[in-house]
Amino acid sequence: MIIYKTFSFDSAHYLPLVPIGHKCGGMHGHTYTLKVFISGDPEPHSGWVIDYTDLKNGIRPLIEMLDHKVLNDIPGLENPTSEQLSIWLWNRVKPIFPGLIRIELNETQSSGVIYEG
Template identity: 25%
Template structure:
């Protein structure tokens, strides 16, 4: 995987962890305004998840890299995103598998996992590159972190 620099989030936490993943997946956008993207097509997505916190867990991790990979890569790699009806919805534009929604949904899944940890790390941003020239960054608003 090519090393990349990602937009940074200013924060006050002691630790910042970044996990890169490459996900091969197909999708389609179920709306006539999507043009050619309404047809099934695939991408090799590059995903970066940024997690921060002040405390480490009992094993010395902010969060285990393998856990992040399982939550995201393990779910989405080599799949049709539209088939994940627990993450995406063909009738609600806020849940179409656009790159914006993919980034937000990954954030929601990761943060949901982190919320259950006793040391309470936070997901600061999710970066999803769909192609060499197109990417989305999702960050919760400051009050939502």
């Protein structure tokens, strides 16, 4: 079984490696949507894979690191593309939730990345 929880955060960034004049080279912001997918068998006693509150509490510190921040200022995110941000998130979520199987990160309603480790 796979469960998921959706989070959102607002961050600014710029992409230093794009060609000169590219619109993403300048500082701009996004309201990101993050979906975290956890796989596992429902526990016999509780009937759930994981308590959604535990998932929320485990992800909250990461969201606090990113929300209303400039992503380029965060170590490891000097070139904060959605792809790099999803890897950064994966590397921090997987040790907390070993059942992590997928991260979906949208920077707009119509564009995003899926990362499965």
